[in-house]
Amino acid sequence: MNRLFIGLVVAMVAAPVQADPVADFYRGKSITMLVASGVGGGYDTYARVFARHAIKFIPGTPGIIAKNLPAAGGLVAASTLYNNVDKDALTIAALANVSTLDPLFGNPGARYDPRKFGWIGSIGKLQNVCATWFTSPVKNIEDAKKRNVIVAGAGAASNTAVVPRIVNELLGTRFNVVAGYDPAGGLTMAVESGEAEGICGLSWSTIKASRPDWLAGKKLNVILQMSMEKLPELMDVPSALDLVTDPARKRVLELILIRQETGRPLATAPGSPPDRLAALRKAFEATMKDPEFLADAERNQMEIDPLTGAGIEAFLDKAYAAPADVIAQAAALVGPPSEIKKP
Numbered sequence: 001m002n003r004l005f006i007g008l009v010v011a012m013v014a015a016p017v018q019a020d021p022v023a024d025f026y027r028g029k030s031i032t033m034l035v036a037s038g039v040g041g042g043y044d045t046y047a048r049v050f051a052r053h054a055i056k057f058i059p060g061t062p063g064i065i066a067k068n069l070p071a072a073g074g075l076v077a078a079s080t081l082y083n084n085v086d087k088d089a090l091t092i093a094a095l096a097n098v099s100t101l102d103p104l105f106g107n108p109g110a111r112y113d114p115r116k117f118g119w120i121g122s123i124g125k126l127q128n129v130c131a132t133w134f135t136s137p138v139k140n141i142e143d144a145k146k147r148n149v150i151v152a153g154a155g156a157a158s159n160t161a162v163v164p165r166i167v168n169e170l171l172g173t174r175f176n177v178v179a180g181y182d183p184a185g186g187l188t189m190a191v192e193s194g195e196a197e198g199i200c201g202l203s204w205s206t207i208k209a210s211r212p213d214w215l216a217g218k219k220l221n222v223i224l225q226m227s228m229e230k231l232p233e234l235m236d237v238p239s240a241l242d243l244v245t246d247p248a249r250k251r252v253l254e255l256i257l258i259r260q261e262t263g264r265p266l267a268t269a270p271g272s273p274p275d276r277l278a279a280l281r282k283a284f285e286a287t288m289k290d291p292e293f294l295a296d297a298e299r300n301q302m303e304i305d306p307l308t309g310a311g312i313e314a315f316l317d318k319a320y321a322a323p324a325d326v327i328a329q330a331a332a333l334v335g336p337p338s339e340i341k342k343p
Contacts, residue, residue: 022279026060033066034081034093036074038183042206044068045300046123046264047094053293057283070183072155074099075109082112085269089118089276092268097126097259098159098334100312101319105331115316116270118277119309121284124205124302126263127227128163129234130175131207131220132198133191141223141238144173152187152196153179160187163201163226166333170244170253171224175200188214200224204231208301228257252329258319262312263305281309 033051037043044066051064069077074096085091102110130151132138138149153161156179164175178196181187188211190196204225207214214220225231226240241257244250266284268277287293288306297304307315322330 020059022275023059025276026058026062028062029060029090030063030065031058031089032085032091033064034077034091035066035068036070036077036094036096036099037068038070038185039068040185040210041070041183042203042209043074043094043096043264045209046302047266049293049296049300049302050094050123050266050287053290053296054283054287056290057286059279059283072109074158075102075107078102078114079109079111081267081269082117087269087271089268089272089280092120092266092280095265095267096158097263097265098162100262100265100316101256101259102334104320104327105334107335113270115313115320117267118270118272118280119312120266120268120277120280121288121309122262122266122307122312123264123288124305125227125307126159126203126205126260127225127231128159128201128260129204129207129222129226129237130163130167130198130200130224131202131222133194134219134221136197136221138197138223139221141171141173141243144175144223145171146174148174148176150195150197151175151177151200152181152190152198153177153201154181154183154187155179158183159201159203160199161201162334166253166256167200167224167226167240169333170249171240201226204234205301205303208303212301226257227260228254249329251326252333255319255322255326255330256334258315262307262315265307265312277309284309 033047035044035047048066051066055061055064069080077093078095078099081093100114103114138144151164161177161179164177167173168175181190187199191199222234222237224240225234225237230239241253244253268280
């Protein structure tokens, strides 16, 4: 018996420790994280807070270096991830929510197939709101139907340019977009300076994260929310989905709103090694539950409502299986306008 016991101990000591190829690959390296927004914006805040804590959970504990690519409403970041990086999972991207469906809607700048990305997960939903500055006489959505309302927008493909056109078409409002503002600080500066009367299509969570002083000082009239479900904080603010009464048009709006359910998605390049993608997904899910990350998110006024990589894939499958006529109508609403005003 003693000899058997000693033999087992010797065998256990002599057995080699099983290697972790993912940890071996990442150890001593840095991951480049493309951020589909300017420095200081809501997407940027979410991405950088995530990166600070995710490195604890990625095998090999690589560093994460952010690289901002805000052009074309985030489409440059998505196209770069798809076409111009190595398929080794050393590049990830914090993408704009519009990136998930723009190819479906025929956006010529979307040179990628989102169904082929290695989806890691989404940090939270992205419920857009339409709001005017507190000095504006436009205090509710009905007021926005009675007079022109100048709203600041970023690029032609951005939410702040697309959402006003959708609302105008479906609800009869009169938002006039002045596009071309820097999505990080230019939009908010335009409103504060009086160049624009408001913003339509800015994420509520972005406002909370980047301009908490606006909310504390009651400087916004929030007049509409674009979301599948109303935000608990804005139960008195009407939802566009509730105001659209025609069933066919409601289906079109529901398809468009899938982009907001995928919210703040993170992905790696298509064709990345499955074991590395699995490790990144596991690290994402661990980060979403990490007390230090959640405390950091709370300090930065971030709303954490995670969606797994598989969950993003399910939404994409649903969207891309929509009837052709519904897709065509949605594409017509989110497509670029024939003329864009610039500041």
